[in-house]
Amino acid sequence: MTYTAPVLGSTLNSVSQNRIVLYYAFVPLADPAAIRLWQRALLERWGLRGRIIISKDGINGTVGGGIKDVKKYVKATREYPPFKKMDIKWSEGSADDFPRISVKVRDEVVSFGAPGELEVDENGVVGGGTHLKPEALHELVETKKADGKEVLFFDGRNAFEAQIGKFKNAIVPDVETTHDFITEIESGKYDAMKDQPIVTYCTGGIRCEVLSALMVKRGFTDVYQMQGGIVRYGETYGDKGLWEGSLYVFDKRMHMEFSDDAVTIGTCVGCEAPTNKFENCSNLSCRNLRLFCTDCAAQDELRRCPDCVAETKAALEA
Numbered sequence: 001m002t003y004t005a006p007v008l009g010s011t012l013n014s015v016s017q018n019r020i021v022l023y024y025a026f027v028p029l030a031d032p033a034a035i036r037l038w039q040r041a042l043l044e045r046w047g048l049r050g051r052i053i054i055s056k057d058g059i060n061g062t063v064g065g066g067i068k069d070v071k072k073y074v075k076a077t078r079e080y081p082p083f084k085k086m087d088i089k090w091s092e093g094s095a096d097d098f099p100r101i102s103v104k105v106r107d108e109v110v111s112f113g114a115p116g117e118l119e120v121d122e123n124g125v126v127g128g129g130t131h132l133k134p135e136a137l138h139e140l141v142e143t144k145k146a147d148g149k150e151v152l153f154f155d156g157r158n159a160f161e162a163q164i165g166k167f168k169n170a171i172v173p174d175v176e177t178t179h180d181f182i183t184e185i186e187s188g189k190y191d192a193m194k195d196q197p198i199v200t201y202c203t204g205g206i207r208c209e210v211l212s213a214l215m216v217k218r219g220f221t222d223v224y225q226m227q228g229g230i231v232r233y234g235e236t237y238g239d240k241g242l243w244e245g246s247l248y249v250f251d252k253r254m255h256m257e258f259s260d261d262a263v264t265i266g267t268c269v270g271c272e273a274p275t276n277k278f279e280n281c282s283n284l285s286c287r288n289l290r291l292f293c294t295d296c297a298a299q300d301e302l303r304r305c306p307d308c309v310a311e312t313k314a315a316l317e318a
Contacts, residue, residue: 018094020050020064020251021074022231024109024206026124027058027082032105035059038080040103042073049098051250055109057120059083060206062251065095082122089204089231097251110210113179117217118210129200129212129223134236137199137226141242144197152193156181156202156211157248163291164255164266164276165230165245167201181211185218197222203247205229234258246276254278270296281305 029035032054039052043063048070050063063073078084107115119126132140141151153170155162162172173184198220200208205228212225226233230247237243238259245265246255255276264274269290278289282303296302304312 016092016094017067018065018092019067019070020062020091020093020097021070022062022089022091022204023074023086024060024204024209025058025083025086026109026120026209027122028120029054029056029058029082032056036103036105039077040101042076043101043103046070046073047095048073049095049101051098052103053109054103054105055107055115057118058109060109062098064093064097064251087205087228087232089228089235091231091249091256093251093253097253110207111178112181112210112214114182114214118213125209125213127213127216128209129198129216129225131227132199132224133227134233134241137224137233138241140197140199140224149197151197151199153242154198154200154211154215156200156208160278160289161203161248164264164278165243165247166265167199167242168244170201178207182214185215190220194220195222197224199224199226201226201233202229203249204231239263248278266291268293268296270299270302279303281308283308 035054039054039061043050046065046069048063048065050061052059052061052063063070074088078086108118144151153167155166155170155172158177159172159175162170166172173181175181175184198215200212200215200223202208202211205226208225208229212223216223230243233241233243234247235258239261243258244263246257246262248255255278264276266276267273268275270292273293275291275293277292277297279292279297280286281288281290282300283305286305286308288305288307290303290305292303
């Protein structure tokens with residue numbers, strides 16, 4: 001089967017003067033605290049907002065603002081030698097998609113709960129899966145198919161994100177947070193897959209970068225990862241390839257599409273109508289997200305999540 005790269009639709013080609021950049025780099029950093037101060041100063045200098053996580057193993061950021069200012073920020077960040085070759089992914093959005101500037105130092109760039117297990121050198125993560133660009137991913141699928149093998153797509157995101165978009169026929173692990181992945185892959189439920197070709201994928205590439213290394217260390221022998229994540233794949237093939245649906249993003253946009261041909265695979269928990277819109281629980285202190293259509297989202301009682309309903313019931317019965 002031949003896949004043709006699409007001309008991206010209006011979702012990524014508008015004349016907006018604002019942009020959001022998504023990036024990460026795995027590289028040893030001697031002084032994460034100094035990097036934090038420097039990065040915060042850059043954001044404040046150009047009036048940008050976003051979230052940046054820094055650790056001894058690298059950096060992960062999502063930053064939005066005026067396109068000219070974001071370009072200045074990217075140029076300044078790349079002037080630091082360890083970040084010179086950092087891959088930058090651009091999308092629609094602005095500083096208004098973030099509530100504030102958040103730049104933090106943590107034990108892990110991505111919180112898998114294994115800070116001492118990840119190995120990083122100047123070339124990135126050591127011992128991870130084979131990196132695949134979008135075109136190489138399709139070549140792998142066809143090559144393995146010719147050999148009588150099926151490539152298994154393994155979602156490296158939180159399970160709820162896959163409700164609105166995923167690679168077709170992907171395996172979606174039952175995880176609520178990234179911390180759950182180690183327990184999940186050590187549970188035994190995926191042991192039969194250890195000698196099969198597995199492609200891990202995630203939003204921008206960073207979570208599957210770590211996940212693939214953790215899987216290799218646990219005996220998975222034929223592991224690959226989608227280089228640049230879903231974002232880079234969507235830029236290349238849009239909705240004409242192996243991806244279906246919308247991409248969940250961790251800012252006010254909540255989701256993005258790669259073309260006007262994107263299908264809606266999510267369903268409203270209230271009436272099962274097609275939707276890709278997540279809504280918070282109507283309890284303002286609760287952060288549970290569920291899918292709702294516009295009509296059902298307007299009903300506060302319906303939007304109250306099962307956990308909050310159960311807590312209210314228990315309090316009344318006490």
